[in-house]
Amino acid sequence: MITAVHQLALVVPPAGFDWLDQMGFVNGTVGRILLACLLGGAIGLERELAKKPAGVRTNLLICMGAAFFTVLSSVIAGEGGSNRGQVASNIVQGIGFLGAGLILHNRSRLSGLASAASIWVVASIGMACGAGLYIPATVAAFIVIAAMVVVGFLERSANLKPYTVTYEARGADQLLMLQGILATLDKHHQRLADVETASVGDLQRVIFPLNATNRQHAQLKTQLIAQPGITQVLSFRDPEDD
Secondary structure (H helix, E strand, C coil): CCCHHHHHHHHCCCCCHHHHHHHCCCCCHHHHHHHHHHHHHHHHHHHHHCCCCCCHHHHHHHHHHHHHHHHHHHHHHCCCCCCCCHHHHHHHHHHHHHHHCCCEECCCCEECHHHHHHHHHHHHHHHHHHCCCHHHHHHHHHHHHHHHHHHHHHHHHCCCCCEEEEEEEEECCHHHHHHHHHHHHHHCCCCCCCCEEEEECCEEEEEEEEEECHHHHHHHHHHHHCCCCCCEEEEEECCCCC
């Protein structure tokens, strides 16, 4: 006679790796989605710390969605289906439209390229997770983070990449301030464009963008503050500028 304990043992599988695999935590769908969330969230954290528009939630959801679509692609096609990659192949096009929305083209600069490229790569990492390629997906995620942090630091330190900074010069005489700004920019062969002026009582403000390297920005700010009529110079970098 089979007792109730024996019946329960027959129904409930042992808590081993085989059982975890059946539940999807090792090689199944759940494990792939969780790894995609982890890797996408790690890349998104770096983007969040850099104050970029696509942060933790965006990258996590993109990576998870790409992984899930990759899994669903083979499920929908069936075991003998010939279009097992049909759904997954459309992820690249969909992410392309999403990335295009992050690219901003203004008259003086083009921004958002790195953010658009990062979510495109994040989608590919999610697809690798969905396909069960755990090690390549993890290595790719580390490469993305290293490229954003290390390569970005080297670009700034070696003055390889110019970026746009919005300057705000303050003083009492607006005409004298503009003359000093023009004199400084002429020395650096910079063009004064998109100038905005405003006043708060007796305080005059002149606002303008400049595209230059890290070293050039430091020199410009020092020379601007030394001009007659300028009592203070503030600078603001757009977080969307990559």
